[in-house]
Amino acid sequence: MTSATAPGKIILFGEHAVVYGQPALAVPVFQVYARATVEEGEEKGIWIEAPQIGLAATLEALGHDHPLAMAVELVFRSLGQSPQGQKLRLRVDSTIPVASGLGSGAAVSVALIRALSAHLGQPLPDEQVNALAYEIEKIHHGTPSGIDNTVVTYGRAVYFVRGQAPQPFSIRGHFTLIIGDTGIPAPTRQAVADVRRLWQADPKRYNALFDAIGEIVQEARQALEAGDGARLGELMNANHALLQELTVSSAELDALVEAARGAGAWGAKLSGGGRGGNMIALAAPQRAQEVAQALRLKGASSVILSALGGNHESGVEGTGAL
Numbered sequence: 001m002t003s004a005t006a007p008g009k010i011i012l013f014g015e016h017a018v019v020y021g022q023p024a025l026a027v028p029v030f031q032v033y034a035r036a037t038v039e040e041g042e043e044k045g046i047w048i049e050a051p052q053i054g055l056a057a058t059l060e061a062l063g064h065d066h067p068l069a070m071a072v073e074l075v076f077r078s079l080g081q082s083p084q085g086q087k088l089r090l091r092v093d094s095t096i097p098v099a100s101g102l103g104s105g106a107a108v109s110v111a112l113i114r115a116l117s118a119h120l121g122q123p124l125p126d127e128q129v130n131a132l133a134y135e136i137e138k139i140h141h142g143t144p145s146g147i148d149n150t151v152v153t154y155g156r157a158v159y160f161v162r163g164q165a166p167q168p169f170s171i172r173g174h175f176t177l178i179i180g181d182t183g184i185p186a187p188t189r190q191a192v193a194d195v196r197r198l199w200q201a202d203p204k205r206y207n208a209l210f211d212a213i214g215e216i217v218q219e220a221r222q223a224l225e226a227g228d229g230a231r232l233g234e235l236m237n238a239n240h241a242l243l244q245e246l247t248v249s250s251a252e253l254d255a256l257v258e259a260a261r262g263a264g265a266w267g268a269k270l271s272g273g274g275r276g277g278n279m280i281a282l283a284a285p286q287r288a289q290e291v292a293q294a295l296r297l298k299g300a301s302s303v304i305l306s307a308l309g310g311n312h313e314s315g316v317e318g319t320g321a322l
């Protein structure tokens with residue numbers, strides 16, 4: 001049996017503008033993760049189970065454009081092997097809420113690509129895992145920037161510009177990131193498509209908004225590297241205001257953002273595609289519980305506390321090919 005894990009991720013700054021070539025900053029979230037397990041089956045065929053989404057089917061029954069089937073087929077193709085005649089049981093489990101901005105789709109893809117390629121005796125290097133996961137992201141997102149698969153694959157904080165090699169960056173100081181879920185699933189694909197329509201109708205206005213977000217990202221990187229929590233909070237607030245102008249916030253997100261600020265966070269913003277899903281707040285560690293409590297009282301369906309800058313590993317475990 002071979003298994004592999006991949007963490008969730010959260011965007012700190014720069015979502016949406018990153019689709020248009022601006023930089024973004026994102027970090028892995030190790031409190032939530034996807035795990036894929038591959039073992040030899042008794043019968044011919046590839047059986048795939050994902051209990052959290054009620055899925056139990058053969059590879060053929062899923063069809064080529066299902067993200068899990070696509071992951072399996074891409075791995076076989078990359079390894080120059082065929083899924084025909086295989087006897088395999090694949091299982092995917094995930095603690096990452098779906099469609100909430102925590103990168104669940106990318107984490108599931110990365111875990112499955114790693115576990116399957118390792119089980120077949122040819123574990124793919126991160127660069128290739130990332131490239132395959134990006135292909136699958138296109139099903140989830142339409143026109144993804146590639147930030148989700150990149151952070152999830154490498155499991156570390158990245159400064160990301162579409163089409164360029166991701167740059168790892170360091171975070172100084174002790175910050176707690178408080179991640180509050182509105183509990184409203186919001187497919188990123190829809191929000192990205194809506195922003196694209198707005199941009200097409202008025203490129204001048206929206207390019208200026210994207211540029212302003214890009215500048216915030218540059219400053220935020222410096223503030224993270226300098227360990228300046230108060231400045232980071234201001235930048236989060238400014239980024240949130242620009243995301244509101246992009247029409248991707250919602251009443252529920254705004255309420256959680258306000259609650260976090262009111263409870264003493266340095267700043268807060270929505271994170272990811274928006275319209276629902278998660279928001280984030282940044283606070284000094286000794287303030288974090290108060291902020292978390294304020295979010296719960298305002299109706300957050302779940303709250304995750306994550307130390308920024310932690311250094312964890314994810315990867316393949318187990319015995320490899322049997």
Ligand code: PMV
Pocket residue numbers: 011014015016017018019100101102103141143144145146147148188192271272273274
């Ligand atoms: O909703 P999430 O966290 O998966 O992220 C989407 C980020 C966007 O910038 C809105 C889209 C993208 O592909 O980068």
